[in-house]
Amino acid sequence: MSEVKDWSTSADVTWCPGCGNFGVLNALKQALAAAGLEPWQVVVVGGIGQSGKMAQYVGANFLQGLHGRALPHAIGVKLANPELKVIAVGGDGDMYSEGGNHLLHAFRRNPDIVCLVHNNGVYGLTKGQAAPTSGLGFTTKNRPMGVLAPAFNPLAAGLAMGGSFIARGFAGDMKHLVRLIGEALNHRGFGFIDILQPCVTYNHVNTFAYYRERVYDLGLEAHDPSDADAARARALEWPAEGEVKQIPIGIFYSSRREAYESCGRPGQGVNVAKAGTVPQSTRSAVQSPFPLDVVKRALGEFE
Amino acid sequence: MNELDLIVAGQAGQGLQVISRTLARMLVRAGYHVFVSQDVMSRIRGGHNFARVRVSTAPVAADGDKAQILVALDPALVARHVPDLTDDAVVVTEATGDLPENLNVVRLPLAELAREHGKDPVMVNAVAVGASLALVGLDPAGLEEMFRSQFAGKGEDVVKRNVAAAEAGFRAVVEDQKRCCPHRLGRGDLSSENRGQSLGIAQSPAKGQSPFSDRVLVAGAEALALGAIAAGVRVVTGYPMSPATPIVEYCFRHAQEAGLIVEQTEDEVSAANLAVGAAFAGARSMVCTAGGGFCLMNEALSLAGMTETPLVLCVGMRPGPATGFATRTEQADLLFSIYAGHGEFPRAVLTPADAGQAFQAAQDAFAIAEKYQTPVIILFDQFMADALWTAERSSLKSLVHSPESKVASPDDLKPYSYRRYEATDSGVSPMLLPGTPEQLVYADSDEHNEEGHIAESAAIRLLMVNKRNAKLAGIRQELEAPEVEVEAEVEPETLVFCFGSSRGVVSEALARLRAKGFKAAMVHLRHVWPFPAEAVAGLVGKDNKVVTVEQNYSGQLAQLLSQECGVRATGTVRRYDGRQFTVAEVEAGLEELIR
Numbered sequence: 001m002s003e004v005k006d007w008s009t010s011a012d013v014t015w016c017p018g019c020g021n022f023g024v025l026n027a028l029k030q031a032l033a034a035a036g037l038e039p040w041q042v043v044v045v046g047g048i049g050q051s052g053k054m055a056q057y058v059g060a061n062f063l064q065g066l067h068g069r070a071l072p073h074a075i076g077v078k079l080a081n082p083e084l085k086v087i088a089v090g091g092d093g094d095m096y097s098e099g100g101n102h103l104l105h106a107f108r109r110n111p112d113i114v115c116l117v118h119n120n121g122v123y124g125l126t127k128g129q130a131a132p133t134s135g136l137g138f139t140t141k142n143r144p145m146g147v148l149a150p151a152f153n154p155l156a157a158g159l160a161m162g163g164s165f166i167a168r169g170f171a172g173d174m175k176h177l178v179r180l181i182g183e184a185l186n187h188r189g190f191g192f193i194d195i196l197q198p199c200v201t202y203n204h205v206n207t208f209a210y211y212r213e214r215v216y217d218l219g220l221e222a223h224d225p226s227d228a229d230a231a232r233a234r235a236l237e238w239p240a241e242g243e244v245k246q247i248p249i250g251i252f253y254s255s256r257r258e259a260y261e262s263c264g265r266p267g268q269g270v271n272v273a274k275a276g277t278v279p280q281s282t283r284s285a286v287q288s289p290f291p292l293d294v295v296k297r298a299l300g301e302f303e
Numbered sequence: 304m305n306e307l308d309l310i311v312a313g314q315a316g317q318g319l320q321v322i323s324r325t326l327a328r329m330l331v332r333a334g335y336h337v338f339v340s341q342d343v344m345s346r347i348r349g350g351h352n353f354a355r356v357r358v359s360t361a362p363v364a365a366d367g368d369k370a371q372i373l374v375a376l377d378p379a380l381v382a383r384h385v386p387d388l389t390d391d392a393v394v395v396t397e398a399t400g401d402l403p404e405n406l407n408v409v410r411l412p413l414a415e416l417a418r419e420h421g422k423d424p425v426m427v428n429a430v431a432v433g434a435s436l437a438l439v440g441l442d443p444a445g446l447e448e449m450f451r452s453q454f455a456g457k458g459e460d461v462v463k464r465n466v467a468a469a470e471a472g473f474r475a476v477v478e479d480q481k482r483c484c485p486h487r488l489g490r491g492d493l494s495s496e497n498r499g500q501s502l503g504i505a506q507s508p509a510k511g512q513s514p515f516s517d518r519v520l521v522a523g524a525e526a527l528a529l530g531a532i533a534a535g536v537r538v539v540t541g542y543p544m545s546p547a548t549p550i551v552e553y554c555f556r557h558a559q560e561a562g563l564i565v566e567q568t569e570d571e572v573s574a575a576n577l578a579v580g581a582a583f584a585g586a587r588s589m590v591c592t593a594g595g596g597f598c599l600m601n602e603a604l605s606l607a608g609m610t611e612t613p614l615v616l617c618v619g620m621r622p623g624p625a626t627g628f629a630t631r632t633e634q635a636d637l638l639f640s641i642y643a644g645h646g647e648f649p650r651a652v653l654t655p656a657d658a659g660q661a662f663q664a665a666q667d668a669f670a671i672a673e674k675y676q677t678p679v680i681i682l683f684d685q686f687m688a689d690a691l692w693t694a695e696r697s698s699l700k701s702l703v704h705s706p707e708s709k710v711a712s713p714d715d716l717k718p719y720s721y722r723r724y725e726a727t728d729s730g731v732s733p734m735l736l737p738g739t740p741e742q743l744v745y746a747d748s749d750e751h752n753e754e755g756h757i758a759e760s761a762a763i764r765l766l767m768v769n770k771r772n773a774k775l776a777g778i779r780q781e782l783e784a785p786e787v788e789v790e791a792e793v794e795p796e797t798l799v800f801c802f803g804s805s806r807g808v809v810s811e812a813l814a815r816l817r818a819k820g821f822k823a824a825m826v827h828l829r830h831v832w833p834f835p836a837e838a839v840a841g842l843v844g845k846d847n848k849v850v851t852v853e854q855n856y857s858g859q860l861a862q863l864l865s866q867e868c869g870v871r872a873t874g875t876v877r878r879y880d881g882r883q884f885t886v887a888e889v890e891a892g893l894e895e896l897i898r
Contacts (some may be wrong), residue, residue: 005506032674038740039839040721040740040741043737043738045580054755056745056747056757061743062745062755063408063746064748064757065745065746066603066748068700069576069602070604071573072568072572072574072577073576073577073580074580075577075580076576076577076579076581076582076588077581077583077737078584079577079581080537080538080564080580080581080582080584080586081584081586081736081737084584084737102569102572102573103574105573112385118331125572133544134561195356218423219756228894246365247372292562294532294557294560295529295699297697298532299519299521302519303328303450303510303518303519303520
């Protein structure tokens with residue numbers, strides 16, 4: 001059994017002091033320790049952005065890839081070796097803008113991956129441009145008259161795409177977020193959590209105080225997470241336009257559906273990285289079997 | 304006779320591939336070398352498609368000059384093929400419809416025979432198969448088993464109706480032609496009572512019964528896919544795009560028995576990145592696309608270079624820019640594939656000429672990708688992928704070899720001490736896969752230290768850039784020197800450079816030129832990057848004339864020769880209208896250049 005300290009690294013954390021990302025990082029470490037996982041059993045796949053850097057700070061295996069591409073990388077890892085616990089992390093720009101298409105199809109496919117989206121409503125790494133989740137009218141240096149298009153609603157989109165686990169957390173409510181990530185880790189399928197994570201440098205609208213005034217826990221309400229219609233209604237409580245009165249956090253929707261890596265496919269969730277010809281640890285590739293019989297049979301088709 | 308050429312023409316959707324492939328397989332079983340090329344429009348129904356089937360007693364790797372037989376399912380298509388035919392050609396086509404004059408025509412009620420014997424107008428392709436067999440003088444006895452293997456999933460009734468339709472087509476030609484078809488391969492009598500007794504070599508034995516059963520007829524794309532399976536590929540990804548789609552489709556068909564995961568992703572960006580993820584986790588991974596899709600994959604290519612992830616990319620060349628000609632051929636992505644992706648990282652680019660080389664290219668690609676932990680591109684042209692090539696089965700099997708990987712031994716490591724990017728002289732760091740107990744594996748697209756963590760130190764940057772690019776020297780050692788085809792005991796005056804599927808055409812054109820007294824050798828590159836500069840420089844004497852034959856506008860191979868080894872080509876024979884070179888065209892072009 002691992003402890004929280006086992007998930008720390010020597011990496012130099014380069015976030016701004018007071019950044020909402022710290023809450024997400026600490027919650028993830030606690031949830032991983034509580035889940036009884038060892039660091040070597042976990043792969044964190046990071047996008048590019050302030051949030052994507054988290055891959056380097058968790059203390060598990062990591063693949064820090066490209067802006068927007070964390071999900072294709074994560075699905076690739078999971079398909080190759082379903083024994084690994086795979087967590088994709090990225091920001092709102094990463095997952096909702098550059099990688100939006102991948103996210104839509106990940107909801108459909110339902111790979112057994114946890115997907116954590118740091119949603120701060122602004123671009124941090126590139127210094128303050130609008131994000132797809134910036135509110136209508138949100139002003140930035142290159143949008144001085146304010147953002148012209150209504151914000152993307154990731155939860156409603158996930159529900160529309162048939163996502164099997166749709167949740168929202170808040171970096172300012174650590175206990176709640178640890179529990180939520182724990183539920184996503186336990187969920188066999190695509191565990192999606194949109195995490196409200198204030199940017200203390202570039203977003204002076206969606207602050208910790210802003211969220212503390214508005215968030216409420218769905219878990220304390222009479223909300224049934226198996227009810228998709230109810231989930232949709234809750235997802236739309238944060239309106240695309242007009243005043244935001246209250247913001248639900250918690251599990252909006254959860255259902256059981258076969259995970260993508262084990263859906264009627266050859267090998268059905270077999271670890272092809274191990275079963276394949278690439279060496280796992282000390283096993284030499286030279287000793288690995290080639291499917292010569294397959295090649296021989298296949299050649300017969302061309303006779 | 305020792306050679307025969309057929310053209311099978313029809314509309315898209317009329318099953319031309321079934322006709323040409325069935326006929327070609329029958330001929331291979333009968334002991335002939337067969338080469339089939341496809342000329343296909345980018346549409347699903349209608350239009351004008353055709354296949355060229357070249358039959359020879361010697362190996363063939365290019366279309367013939369003129370065809371002796373034209374089978375046209377649609378009489379409206381006959382006129383445009385008249386220039387492709389010999390003066391004594393026989394044309395088989397539908398009974399009704401206007402035709403050019405002065406043709407030796409066999410008019411058959413193809414559609415009626417299909418309805419009557421095949422119980423379905425779509426069986427017109429089976430009628431055409433039977434008619435073609437009669438024209439070339441090949442016994443149709445083996446057809447039933449061949450149809451059964453092709454249509455196994457469609458039920459016995461479909462097989463029987465195909466056979467009946469083909470038999471009807473065969474009989475119709477025999478009755479019309481009696482003993483006068485001038486282009487038969489065998490010399491025998493085709494009348495039914497004598498069938499099988501007097502046809503000489505022109506019989507097509509059942510599967511496994513042929514004395515030539517070592518020979519197979521295989522498309523370049525299929526050979527490439529099969530080569531990858533033989534090399535132990537585990538994850539294959541792609542997004543549909545000609546001419547790479549047949550590779551993915553072949554892998555889909557064999558996924559179950561070969562234990563493959565085959566993914567059609569939401570887009571090319573995902574296809575390439577998913578393959579990078581799978582390769583990071585330890586599965587041999589391959590992504591298949593064409594030039595346009597490869598554009599979208601450049602970032603992932605660069606990522607594989609930076610993270611030192613073994614990745615094989617199959618990139619099919621079709622005429623661009625942009626959508627260009629979807630179903631036609633070109634060789635204009637040579638320089639693109641060598642330079643694609645931002646930043647500097649090592650890669651290999653392989654350019655197979657035919658099915659046999661495609662099979663081997665897949666093996667080589669995985670061997671290099673694994674050993675040097677870097678991306679490898681198999682750059683093929685549409686013509687190579689879609690053509691059907693006669694290959695020796697034993698030569699395909701014997702090529703299978705094991706990639707050697709540099710692997711870290713966790714037993715020699717203290718817990719949590721593995722360094723993914725440990726600096727070595729060769730640039731290759733011992734590999735470990737995520738999931739190894741008490742070790743962590745980091746792959747980072749940021750510049751990173753030996754451990755794999757993001758770093759901004761200038762010294763680390765230099766260490767890592769040098770480490771990554773040091774691998775190119777090793778890769779260079781792995782590649783084969785260019786193939787030189789030269790006349791025995793003749794010192795060549797001219798060296799003709801080519802790559803990819805031009806090999807067959809150039810080889811044949813040069814044979815003709817040598818017969819005219821030209822002293823010329825072919826130099827074919829099936830490994831173009833790292834460019835074999837030393838080998839090429841060693842080949843080119845100071846008195847040699849150098850020319851290239853390539854299917855692009857700007858003479859990209861000539862540019863590489865100049866840039867990489869200071870060899871200046873004095874001329875290039877080029878074609879860029881989307882159609883494959885003909886032998887006669889290359890012969891004429893070279894004659895002009897080297898006269």
